[in-house]
Amino acid sequence: MESIKMETNNLNLWYGDKQALYDINLPVYKNKITALIGPSGCGKSTFLRCLNRLNDLITTVKIDGNVMLDGRNIYDEDVDVYDLRKRVGMVFQKPNPFAMSIYDNITFGPKIHGIKNKTELDKIVKWALKKAALWDEVKDELNKNALSLSGGQQQRLCIARTIAVKPEVILMDEPTSALDPISTLKIEDLMAELAKDYTIVVVTHNMQQASRISDYTGFFLMGKLIEFDKTEKIFLEPAHKETEDYISGRFG
């Protein structure tokens, strides 16, 4: 049976006075890919950033409700937010490798979290790059500046950097929207592969992508979660008119 890895309970969010999320109740199942779809500005990215508390960085944001990770509310006061973000990693819309070597990009996270042993770091680099399907392309030039890689390679490097700290959940915020179709396909294959070991939540604008890769889909509209179900159900027999309109391309 599928177990719940993360879950939000009546999650509300405000940017200043403006409410951006309304009573979101959404389960994230373990080792599954959950896709969040919806038109621009519907709150799906904002929601995603609640799951690793990245919204904490914006001073005007106010949050109400619970976000449970393995049954514990991550917004409890005694939660170590830095440890939380190690457990819940994130891949961004635009590839953002740091301006350092490929090797240093991967070891950055592990070093921050206290791994100093060179052999162990070497092992992590090889493992993470293999896992991100990048090893064969870069194994001879690990000291090259990461910014000299192509966009698709940079994004896979960011995925490798994320899994290098051994997270449990990986959040992806439109990870392929800045990439060409071939690179997109590679990332999608990679996500399917990663779902064997990790729980993945992905925000996407691309409905074909959601239907291709995800197990569950949540449809957001104007800050509300309109519908959440198995992906086949959402795409074949949506329960709500808005969902049907959106996935059939009538708006959005």
Place this chain on the structure above:
Amino acid sequence: MLATDKNVKYTTHKRVRMIKDNIFLFLVGSLTLITIIPLFHIIISIVVKGLPIIIKNGTTFVFGTLSEGGIGPAIAGTLMLTFLATLIGLPLAFLAGAYSYEYPNSFIGRTTKMLLQIMLEFPTILVGTFIMGILVIPMGSFSALAGAIALALILTPYVSVYTEEAMAEIPRIYKEGGYALGCTRAQVIFKVITKMAKKGILTGILIGMAKVSGETAPLLFTAGGLYEVYPTNPLQPVGAIPLLIYTLVQSPSIEDHQIAWGAALVMLIIFLALFIPIRYALKDEIKL
């Protein structure tokens, strides 16, 4: 018929526009030339008047004492002062810059930024009198340390402002990338942002060093001057090239004037040696 008329009008209009454009380019070009002529005049006259004395005295000019016809102690003094000023000013300046970057909206952050902007334009002679009051008088002597602290105050805003601006230019996604890996605030600033902004920060450091290596006013009441022996103790008075030039041009002797021109050339070379790497560093900046 009508269409042809329109065409005629159009070509006339186009020609007028081209003439206007050329006049504009000519004006901009000649005004630019007028502004850079003084710069070339300075460089050329320093080389023309400074080079003969350096050739005449040879290595003595660079390593000898003033009575031997050289400015060795002054060069050593300038290097010592610039080095000490950087050593003292750099850590504080960097931290102040990082602070105003990280807390741009806090009261202290905003005040820091405003004060740094004021310090950039602050009359340097006042810095000299300030250090004289708090250091030279209590110590009872001019010293390299007092001079270096005065220079450090002048270097600080350059490094801080450049640090802050270089950091602010790093796109937000890199900062978020750091946080998403579990970095603390300090780790994001010092390990992610600083690394990515290092060229801009380095530029600020070099500009600050170039600036203080040529300063005279803050040294007038602090460094003292030392031209017959090499400086060894930072608590003793020290000489500097600009200070030496200032002293020599007031002398009636032609020989002194010649040495001053030679010293000016040496100072120009030191200044350019600090400045050219800046241009070089900016050139191969990786576009983010």
